[in-house]
């Protein structure tokens with residue numbers, strides 16, 4: 001039999017790329033991650049410049065439409081966002097069926113399922129898929145609805161009532177308001193807005209790729225987002241921002257870092273918030289988020305947390321040459337803002353839903369079913385034994 005490298009099941013000649021590492025799976029015009037120049041561009045714009053100058057809503061529009069919005073377009077997006085901010089009764093009822101101890105990522109996954117079922121009720125699966133334009137319209141409504149779910153989750157765990165959305169606040173300030181029920185301070189809103197922009201998009205990461213795989217079967221955008229949330233929950237991906245805070249709490253103080261690391265590395269523990277599949281010399285977004293964290297450390301007068309952060313970073317980088325990723329500064333930043341640790345990854349969802357849905361629309365516009373091959377390594381063909 002002729003060996004054929006494109007048919008690995010036939011002869012084991014294919015190169016297997018474990019974890020698809022280094023594989024270019026498709027083209028995208030949404031973002032460019034360049035580990036060589038340590039840069040990240042959204043539709044051509046450096047992310048740190050967007051974080052310094054734009055409201056998150058404008059970046060959402062940029063990801064969906066390819067250009068920054070005009071004043072009218074931004075006003076239109078903001079009007080839609082405000083219109084769909086309230087916690088819907090069916091979403092609240094579904095969350096209330098879950099145990100209060102449920103992880104908020106599970107609440108969020110459930111909430112998106114409920115919204116999705118409502119959005120496409122009465123449509124066949126084929127019609128539910130929709131076109132990129134309708135997908136972006138649905139994405140706008142979902143983006144607007146998620147902050148109420150995140151806020152309700154944290155408040156429900158704390159035994160507190162829902163706080164109604166406020167029309168006079170932008171996306172970031174309103175999310176903080178609905179979570180804490182207090183007037184958000186501008187310095188906190190600014191740090192939070194930057195975090196949303198930095199988290200919004202990162203090419204073919206695991207959750208975005210998951211969303212594209214689901215989309216490639218012609219499933220609808222809410223199905224793709226449910227799957228993406230599931231992928232993001234894992235601590236090797238979005239769940240790392242929670243794990244960072246657990247690590248910092250476990251260490252406790254800067255002077256305990258060296259001994260803690262001796263033990264953790266001896267036990268081959270992964271140090272959460274460090275390392276990245278693409279960036280091997282540092283994450284392009286960390287300096288911007290670290291600057292936001294520094295502002296919060298000063299604002300809340302928590303130099304102890306700043307010292308602990310710096311000590312773990314310098315000790316781990318010195319020992320392993322592995323650098324922090326975005327989750328490392330985001331975890332303590334969200335902690336200082338007052339979010340429960342379990343709420344951190346849902347905040348990531350509130351941001352990344354923009355990137356995911358931009359990818360869903362891009363996949364729909366030039367679709368091909370995503371279905372790689374595998375190299376079979378199980379038993380050779382054999383006869384089924386006769387029943388005794």
Ligand SMILES: CC(=O)SCCNC(=O)CCNC(=O)[C@H](O)C(C)(C)COP(=O)(O)OP(=O)(O)OC[C@H]1O[C@@H](n2cnc3c(N)ncnc32)[C@H](O)[C@@H]1OP(=O)(O)O
Nearest residue numbers: 235236237238240269270271272273274275276277325327
């Ligand atoms: C928003 C995001 O999703 S960013 C990523 C968030 N995830 C984390 O912070 C979790 C911790 N980090 C990791 O687990 C990894 O760095 C990943 C999964 C992010 C990237 O992994 P990969 O590119 O597959 O690198 P891989 O896991 O093969 O690591 C290469 C080597 O560095 C080590 N390494 C990588 N990251 C870490 C870490 N955080 N702590 C300890 N060792 C690490 C690995 O153990 C491996 O060592 P080995 O060659 O001796 O076996």
Ligand SMILES: O=C([O-])CC(=O)C(=O)O
Nearest residue numbers: 201202204205206277278
């Ligand atoms: O790109 C990745 O592999 C992980 C990710 O989503 C990010 O860093 O924002």
